[in-house]
Amino acid sequence: MTRAVHVPYTVEQDEDGIWCAHAQLRPGVGANGEGDTADAAVADLREALEVLITEFGAPDELTVMVDVA
Numbered sequence: 001m002t003r004a005v006h007v008p009y010t011v012e013q014d015e016d017g018i019w020c021a022h023a024q025l026r027p028g029v030g031a032n033g034e035g036d037t038a039d040a041a042v043a044d045l046r047e048a049l050e051v052l053i054t055e056f057g058a059p060d061e062l063t064v065m066v067d068v069a
Contacts, residue, residue: 005049005053005058005059007023007024007025007049008023009021009022009023009042009045010022010023011038011041011042013038018034018035018036018041019034019035019036019037019038019040019041020032020033020034020041021033021034021035021038021041021042021044021045022045023045023049025049025052025053025056025059026056026059029052029056031045031048031049031052032045032048033045033046033047033048
């Protein structure tokens with residue numbers, strides 16, 4: 001079975017020039033990726049997330065709906 005899992009992530013370059021990608025799968029379960037380019041960091045992050053999803057399962061919902069007055 002294939003399931004699409006949308007995980008928000010951030011990408012930034014650190015002070016040493018290494019690109020870092022970060023995502024949180026669920027509270028207390030996150031992943032990081034690193035690379036020489038932003039694309040390489042995201043690819044590394046994707047691999048880490050695949051391992052986490054295999055180990056912990058895909059979250060049922062990653063979006064929180066909030067009523068705004």
